[in-house]
Amino acid sequence: MLPRLPSLNGLRAFECAARHLSFTRAAEELSVTQTAISHQIRRLEDELGVRLFLRSKDGLALTEEGSAYFPGVRSAFRELRHSTERLLESSDHSVLTISTLVSVASKWLLPRLPSFREAHPEIDVRISAMTRLVDFRKVGVDAAIRYGNGEWPGLRADWLMSDEIFPVCSPRLLTGDKPLKTPADLAHHPLLQVSGLTANDWNDWLHAAGQPPLTAKGPRLTFDLAMMAVQTAIDGQGVCIGRSTYVDDDLRAGRLVAPFDLRLKSSSGFYFVTPQENAESKKIVAFRQWLSEVL
Incomplete structure (x- = not known):
């Protein structure tokens, strides 16, 4: 027996x-x-x-x-x-559910997604945009684009890209009554920032730019979502401490400008994250390969 x-x-x-x-x-x-x-x-x-x-x-x-x-x-x-x-x-599982930050979804992923849909019309993509980490097994998410150091127990993390941190603003702020010509001129404008992991970006950049503590304590507007801070900067209401992932498209389109040359390299980065047991499924492999091609 x-x-x-x-x-x-x-x-x-x-x-x-x-x-x-x-x-x-x-x-x-x-x-x-x-x-x-x-x-x-x-x-x-x-x-x-x-x-x-x-x-x-x-x-x-x-x-x-x-x-x-x-x-x-x-x-x-x-x-x-x-x-x-x-x-x-x-059977019926041609649906790929991706979780990511709202800013990454709206400013980086969604503008590029049509090329994936064209290459893989058999895969239906669902984007779940949220600010918190998800439990893949509890919420039915297949993969995520996460920001961090790449260490999440039980998950496969594939490096995607790093961020650069630098101020951005509307082109209108380069001229006018209080033109932005040097970092010291930031003292005359509201500083726009995002809460959470990036809340200290302004302080880090100002320190690197050699600005006095008084500048770092200037008036601030803080937002929960990066896309809100970026839109406020586009509207000319202040200077946003931007990250390349979610401001590069607006810079290329001329909606924003980077008034200074100094850029800080972030110590963390973005990863494509999947549970180990699903990491080699066809739909996830297809999306991972596509990400490597568009970066």
Whole structure:
């Protein structure tokens, strides 16, 4: 008789913990607690009658038995994922849902999207624009364009592009009663900025430009969405601290100008992010390839 298969939950916990060599990262990927992972592994070890992990103050390691067991379990889960993808893609799953920031969607992604639709008319694209990170498994999102350092447990992150930080304004502000000729002239104009991750952009740029603290404490207008700050700058109501990702198109169109040459390189960047188990599905591979071509 064939041996009875052990608990699927236990095998899943083992595969994930063995891949990361961490119960904590396995818990994050599977959206459960670290205690739950530990209990599932313990039950699996009891069921099999062997120890799979060595636990010590220095970290987690596979036993000899665990090292021998892991490749087969990992291969089985990969095959399950691929079989499921093929099943879903052969039915009605030609819809690709992308989550990204509102500013990236409106200022960068949407103007370029027609070329993807032309190349892949069989894939329906849905854009979910939001300011918070999403849980892929809970909200039905296939992939995301995220800003950060590329480290998200359980997710594949492919580098897309970096940002440059610099002031932008309406061409009208270069002339008039208080023309913008040097960074010191910023003291005479409202400074437009975006809250959240980019809230300190003005202070960083002004410091790099050698401007005194008084300039950095000048009047500000703060917005939740970058597109609102950019539109306010286009309307001539102040100078926006822009990021190349969402101001380059307006610069090319002449709606905005960059009054100064100084640009700061952001330490983070944009990534195309997908759950590891779906990273090689046809629709995601197609979108990833398209992104590499339009950048």
